[in-house]
Amino acid sequence: MAERVGFFTDTSICIGCKACEVACKEWNDVPDDGFVFRATSYDNTGGLGASTWRHVAFIEQRVPAPGNGGPGGPSGAGELPADSVGPGVETGADGERPGAVVGEPVDRWLMASDVCKHCTHAACLDVCPTGALFRTEFHTVVVQADVCNGCGYCVPACPYGVIGRREDDGRAFKCTMCYDRLRGGLEPACAKACPTDSIQFGPLDELLERAERRVTDLHGQGRTEARLYGADPNDGVGGDGAFFLLMDDPEVYGLPPDPVVTTRDLPAMWGWAAGAALSMAGVMAAAFLRRRR
Amino acid sequence: MVPEAEFRSYYGQPVIKAPVWHVPHMPLYLYLGGLSGGASLMSAAARLAGHDRLGLTARVTAAAGATLGAGFLVAELGRPERFLNMLRIFKPTSPMSVGSWILAAHSGLSALATASAVMSAAPASAVAARLPRRVAAALPAAGDAAAVATALTGPLMATYTAVLVADTAVPAWHEAHRELPFLFAGSALASAGAMGMLATPRAQAGPARVAAAAGAAVELAAGAVIERRLGLVGEPYREGRSGRLMRAARALTAGGGLLATVAGRSRALTALSGLALTAGALCTRFGVLEAGRASAADPKYTVVPQRQRLESGDRASTAAPARSWP
Missing domain, CATH: 1.20.5 (Single alpha-helices involved in coiled-coils or other helix-helix interfaces)
Known part of the structure; x- marks a missing residue:
């Protein structure tokens, strides 16, 4: 087995360019996933699936400016809720925010590139009856297209809703973390194409250390809402091979707040x-x- | 009542993917697998207790249910021509792998049991005459042994499907993993009892009526526990299309079960009871699949319980995973 590699997606520096989505489609020859005008945001991709292996989420929020902290409360994304984040969220270290007036709500725009988590304990892999899904030498999880018989069991088993079945093809597909590129000593196409290094690829241990430092830095700048997601090896899936730095609760990005590998209870x-x-x-x-x- | 859940989401989109299994393939397979499992158990008990006529009905039902069910299962695959890939490995972490082996063993055994019963019921038939003498001589004993062996595979056949659906991220299924096996087991008994009543002379169908009534009682009890214990996550079993299917299932099963206790008196009562129980078992399976879809489609069923776990400091953990592949 080679060293475990993974993705660290730092959403605080994502600019929503969707280069990752395009690079993934090009390198892996992923077919189109329908052209749907969703009328919710800059996101017409919707979510991960059989033919979408990177997905950029867009969330526009109106949040309290410094000094106007209200209690964090529940709300749907995209409704520009005044109270969608907790107190002090917009308190910059030096109070710099162009045009922000104390007491007035300010806009913020969250973007995040989602991907298969390559879980340590992967439900899709556990439940696959044919052995089509397997764990590679890089500790990633990949579907063998020549073995998959399209039973569809992996689809509702995934706690993140990542893997899907292409109904015209019959088989299940998802992110391979560019298994072919990894074997050739190259980084995955999405990480390669990311212009801001929001998507970082590397040995998982190094990425985790880097991510911890990034959170500490952000907290030092007053961005106390920054938190890691999927980085804890003791969570319900044993930690993710692709983890994230988020600026709001996971469910705001469409991620489950406390996922569990279903086979835990088997x-x-x-x-x-x-x-x-x-x-x-x-x-x-x-x-x-x-x-x- | 459960208070209206407050939660955040990404434009109300689902967090998990809904099961892609088709209607009617998937629920029909669940019904037929249960029917076959219950009927094979009945055939084994009939053999041991000397109820030959009921045993014949049960054996034919078990084989027909398993064969038809397997047909729907293969048709459900995205790549049906690759169905044998199910048997290229045995994988204990996958209920579908375990279930494929159960189905393979069960359908083989019940086919053998049926072949033997049909041959001995029609010894002068053309097929029977053409069999080599040794095969013809061994068939009755082999068939009886196979029928008794299905007493093991039958109950597994009827209940593994509950583990199959529960072993997913779908909240309405996963959280019901205690009750679903009992719901399916009761429904399987009721289905097999119903078929036994419908296809056996009334004088010899007594045990089928008892099994039908008792199975209906188990099914109703398990359904009631699911609705009460699951709280918010159990909502799809009560509301919407899935809720209507589950209510229809309850009414049909309760009615059919009650009728089964008096169905020995007339052909009309027998037919009414058998058909109501069959319809009830079908509604249960369609309702469970529909509840799973509804449960996956609304992010609240995924987000709210997980958020509650986090807020009560009860974060999920797999520090010592019970099962993992490889």
Whole structure:
């Protein structure tokens, strides 16, 4: 096994150029995923799927300016809620924000490039009945297109809603972290194309250290809302091979706040099924005993 | 009632992907697998208890259910010509892999049991006459052994599908992983009992009526627990299209189960009860699939429970994963 590699996507410096989406499509020859005008934001891609392996989310928010902190509350993204983030969110270290007046709400624009998380404990891989999904020498998770029989089980198993089935093709597809490029010693196409280094590729341990430093720096600048997502090896999926620095709650970006690999509970499920199977046999036996007197 | 959930999302889009399994393939497979599993268990019990006529019905039902079900399963695949890839490995972390092996064993055994029963019911048929003598001599014993062996594969066949759907990120399925096996087991008993009643002379169908009524009771109890225990996550079982299907299933199963207790009195009551139970079992399977779709489509079912976990300091963990592949 080679060293575990991964992505660190620092959304605080994403400029929403979608170069990652395009580079991914070009390198991997991913077909179009429909041309849908979604009328919600600059995002007409929608989300990850069989034919979308990088997806850039756009969230426009109106948040309290310094000194106008209200309680963080629930709201839908895109409604420009005045209270969508907690107190002090916009408090810059030096209070610099062009045009911002204390007490007045200010705009902020979140962008984030989403991708398959290449989980340490990957549900798609666990539930695949054919062995089409496998873990590579780089500890990434890849579908073998010549083995997949399109059973579709991986699709609802993924806690992030990443993998999809192409209905015209019949098979499941998702990000391979450019397995072919990795084998050739190149970085994945999205990371290569990212003009701001929002998408960083490298050995996972190095990326995690770099990410911790970046969060510390941002907190030092007063951006206390910066937090890592998917970086904790003790979380419900054992940590992600592709993790993120987010500027708001994960669900605002369409990410699950506390994902779990469903197979964690598999032994319990089989236990309950065994109980039900035994009860079934008992009921049937009783049905015949009764008749015999 | 559950209070209206407050949560944030990305333009109300789903967080997880809905199951891509098709209607009617998937729910029909769930029904037929349950029917076959329950019927094979009935055939084994009938063999041991000496109920030959009911045993014949049960064996034919078990084989037909498994064969038809497997057909729907293959048709459901995105690449049906690759269905044998299911058997290229055995993978304990995948309920679908485990289930494929269960189905392979179960359909083989129930086909053998049926072949033997049909041959002995029609010993003068052209096929029976053409069999080599040794095969013809061994067939009855082999068929009986196969029927008894399906007492093991049958209940697994009826309940593994509950693990199959529960082992996903779909909240309405995953969180119901305790009750779904009982819901499916009860429904399988009711389905098999119903078919036994419908296709066996009334005087010999007594155990089928008991199994049908008891199965209906188990199915109703499991359904009631799902609705009460799951709270917000169980909403799709109560509301919308899936809620209507589940309510129809409950009414049909309750009615059919009650009728089964008196169905020995007349052909009309038998037919009514058997058809109601069959329709109820079908509605249950369609309802469960629909509930899964609704549960995946609305981000609140994914976000709210996870957010509550975080806020109560009960963050999910797999520090010691119970199961992982490889």
